[in-house]
Amino acid sequence: MNCLWCDEEIMLEVSWTSLVNPTKPKQICESCEKGLVELKGSRCERCSRVSSSTICEDCQWWENYHHGKDVIDFNYSVFSYNHFIQEIIAKWKYRGDYELGFVFREAFADHFHEKFGNMTDVVAVPIPLSKDRLEERCFNQATMLASFLPVPTVEVLSRVHGEKQSKKKRRERISSKNPFILSQKLNKAVLLVDDIYTTGTTLRHAASVLKEAGCPKVYTYTLIRG
Numbered sequence: 001m002n003c004l005w006c007d008e009e010i011m012l013e014v015s016w017t018s019l020v021n022p023t024k025p026k027q028i029c030e031s032c033e034k035g036l037v038e039l040k041g042s043r044c045e046r047c048s049r050v051s052s053s054t055i056c057e058d059c060q061w062w063e064n065y066h067h068g069k070d071v072i073d074f075n076y077s078v079f080s081y082n083h084f085i086q087e088i089i090a091k092w093k094y095r096g097d098y099e100l101g102f103v104f105r106e107a108f109a110d111h112f113h114e115k116f117g118n119m120t121d122v123v124a125v126p127i128p129l130s131k132d133r134l135e136e137r138c139f140n141q142a143t144m145l146a147s148f149l150p151v152p153t154v155e156v157l158s159r160v161h162g163e164k165q166s167k168k169k170r171r172e173r174i175s176s177k178n179p180f181i182l183s184q185k186l187n188k189a190v191l192l193v194d195d196i197y198t199t200g201t202t203l204r205h206a207a208s209v210l211k212e213a214g215c216p217k218v219y220t221y222t223l224i225r226g
């Protein structure tokens with residue numbers, strides 16, 4: 001097996017533990033893996049941002065915006081944003097290297113077990129791309145991430161507006177129309193899945209649609225906290 005990022009051969013270390021407890025073959029070599037930095041230490045309980053306060057200022061703002069009750073129960077992210085992960089993401093999602101997404105499989109599944117493993121009857125809902133964007137890229141990175149999880153994936157959201165709003169300021173984006181519609185009500189806990197939590201606006205738009213339709217809990221699970 002060669003590293004999906006640098007193409008170096010991955011040397012499998014054979015030790016007593018690896019014989020007793022064989023791990024799945026790695027998709028990324030040890031030195032590349034070091035560039036992926038897991039979020040550590042105290043973080044905001046709502047959005048996973050590294051923060052010393054329980055609920056960060058941003059999330060307090062959101063709570064006020066939603067009249068005292070945020071539409072997402074909490075977000076959990078695995079990695080912090082850095083130049084290296086930005087390069088991987090660019091090649092994976094913008095330059096169509098589907099296979100490269102597998103470098104995240106192990107970590108995304110492991111952290112799911114840690115954080116959401118005790119939840120029963122939860123379904124994963126990937127944040128959708130617009131039709132045009134999906135045609136352009138051939139796959140949705142959020143759907144791929146959801147496929148790494150041991151829970152069913154249901155694609156019940158679709159976009160009525162495109163994604164071209166990332167250059168707007170946060171407040172302009174919030175006040176912009178909700179781009180999502182829901183094709184089916186879900187009366188169970190939902191795990192919204194996406195590659196990155198940046199301002200949290202997109203995820204909250206999606207969560208609003210679900211909650212308005214009676215969904216009891218909406219958690220968001222994202223690979224990266226931007």
Ligand SMILES: [Zn+2]
Pocket residue numbers: 003004005006007008028029030031032033
């Ligand atoms: Zn490598």
Ligand SMILES: [Zn+2]
Pocket residue numbers: 044045046047048049055056057058059060
């Ligand atoms: Zn927060």
